[in-house]
Amino acid sequence: MLVATLVSAHGQALVGEALLARLARTVPGIARTAALDGAVAADLFAEAADARKLEAAVREALEGAAIDIVVQPAASRRKALFLADMDSTMIGQECIDELAAFVGLKEHVAAITERAMRGEIEFEPALRERVGLLKGVPLSVIGEIIRDRITLTPGGRELVRTMRAHGGYTALVSGGFTVFTGPISTTIGFDEHRSNTLIAEDGLLTGRVADPILGKQAKLDALIALRTRLGLAPAQTLAVGDGANDLAMLGEAGLGLAFRAKPAVAAAADARLDHADLTALLYAQGYTGSEIVRS
Template sequence: MLVATLVSAHGQALLGAAALDRLCRAVPGVTGSAVLDGEVAADLFAEAGEPRKLEADIRAALGDPAIDIIVQPLAERRKALFLADMDSTMIGQECIDELAAYVGLKDLVSAITERAMRGEIAFEPALRERVALLKGVPLSVVDEIIRDRITLTPGGSELVRTMRANGAYTALVSGGFTVFTGPISATIGFDEHRSNVLIAQDGILIGEVADPILGKQAKLDSLVELRARFGLAPSQTLAIGDGANDLAMLGEAGLGVAFRAKPAVAAAAHARLEHADLAALLYAQGYTGAEIVRA
């Protein structure tokens, strides 16, 4: 059996009883529904079939409201391992772009970042090119950037803390830098973080990043390693990201979710979030609103 989890856009309640009743009647194969959180999130249950077809049928019946749909096998929905990208996923910014702003190069660096995240240029050389432009930036600005410019994506802390409270392991796996992932992962509540190391001398960036670079392959390797460490089946894993360097990780996860993602990533992922906040991934696992650990 398949379950289709429907989640309203952040801050909205779009899934009332009348809407659910209409979907149960209109969508072929749907056998019933269940409320997860008021009019914010609900499940539709369907006989076994093709997930993308069920999603398309539900979308056609819905019309065009701001509702995300995550379809997966019902028996495999609860996850025990969660890996997440950081920049533009767990936070609303790209940290390297904010560092570049300090030296007046944000527009230049942001353009390179965008091309890399779209998969138009390889991640590793793009990272080295951008880091070289940061030569001379004092590491002391990182605390200021985190305090003044970085915003956590709504629902992220609830997602991580609820999964951990229910026995899951969580890892922030980023192509960014440890100076950011350390404090940000601690604030959100992750078990661990993995990312790249900026090289500095006397507290000043020298424009280099330490080898090996954590990119697309390293994200995939992290998922495989942690899955093996905890003796999990692939179906017990969840990953989320927005860029081309997340694609392998998303493809390997039992449920790989694209978050406000670049077109190629959204097309390839098992599911995508375009409207709801990150708590949608709790509803997708069958958690109700009452079970969410509020940050």
């Protein structure tokens, strides 16, 4: 049996009883419906074998409503390992772009970042190029950037803390930098973080990043290593990201979700989140509103 989880756009309650009743009548194969959190999120259970076909049928029936859909096998929906990208996923910004603002190069660096995240250029050389432009930036600005420029994506703390409260393991796996992932992972509540290391001398960035670069392959390797260490089956893993360097990790996860993602990533992932906040990843696992650890 498949389950199609419907989650309203952030701050809205669009999945009411009337909508669920209409979907049950019009979408072939729907066996039953169940509310997860009032009219914010709900499940449609279907006797169907093709997740893509079911998603397409539900999406058509929703007639453009700002509701996200996650379709997966019902039996394996609850996950024990969660890996997340940081920039533009768990936070609303790209940290390297914010660093570049201090040398007046934010627009230039952001353009390179965008191309790399779309998969138009290779991630590793693009990272080295951008870091090279940061030579001379004082490390002391990191705390200021985190305090004044970085915003947490709604639902992220609830997602991580609820999974941990139910025995899950969580890791922030970023192509960004440890000076950001360290404090941000602590604030959100992750078990661990992995990212790249900026090289500094006398309190100033040298324009270099330590090898090896944590990119697409390293994110995939992290998922496999953590899954193996924890003795989990592939179906017990969950990953979320937005850029081309997340594709391998998303593809290996039992459920790979694209969050506000670049087109190629949204097309390749198991599901995409265009409207909901990150609590959608909890509803997709079958958590109800009363089970979510609010923070």
